[in-house]
Amino acid sequence: MPRITLKITPLHPDGSVCTHAVRPSGKPRDPLSGCPGRQGYAVECSACGRVGTPHTLRVLAEPAQSAHRDSHKTAPAPANR
Template sequence: MKIAPLHPDGTECEPRGQPSGKPRDPASGCAGRRSYAVVCSACGLVRDRHGLRVLAEPAQTRHRDSHKTTLVPATR
């Protein structure tokens, strides 16, 4: 499960950009980072996009916790 930086069109922003979200190399063709989303390998895109990475982290934790199995009491 990861937090992926997204372009304005919703595609994942692969090249590393500046802290402002702008691409380091303007000639790269990258539109720059606009938002972040939690991406689960089993479920795909989880919930809404977030403007800051720090706001996506609680959604990542909640979704990860939803995948944990509940413990079943042992029977004798």
Template sequence: MARITATIRPLHDDGSVCAHKVTSTGKPADADSGCTGRTQYGAACSADTWTFTSSTKAEVAYVRDRHLRQHAAPRAGGTQQQ
């Protein structure tokens, strides 16, 4: 079984990934880079269609971890290993 992941990525206002250097406030470190700045963070699950975005990385991490734990939970009616 493949490992299920949901990597947190910094995003621009239009939802594209921000790979540029930014200041602690999310503004572009280099004004000539063409970067509009980081406005949010997002994560998407590799196993299903779940996605989540927020202005804070901590909230995305919390919700992502909660979602990933659901994949690890035993299924109803299934057997549990002890």
């Protein structure tokens, strides 16, 4: 079974991934970069894609990341006697 990874990705207001350097306020450090700023964070699963709705703060996306990770855990195999 392939390994499933979950990451939290920063988003622009239009929902695209933001890879620009930004200030703590979410505004771009370089005003000439063309970045509209960061507006939210989404949980991305390597198996399921984007999970749930975007969150306004990264700290709010972390519980959703943990909950989705737990949903992928399989039941333990029965012990052989």
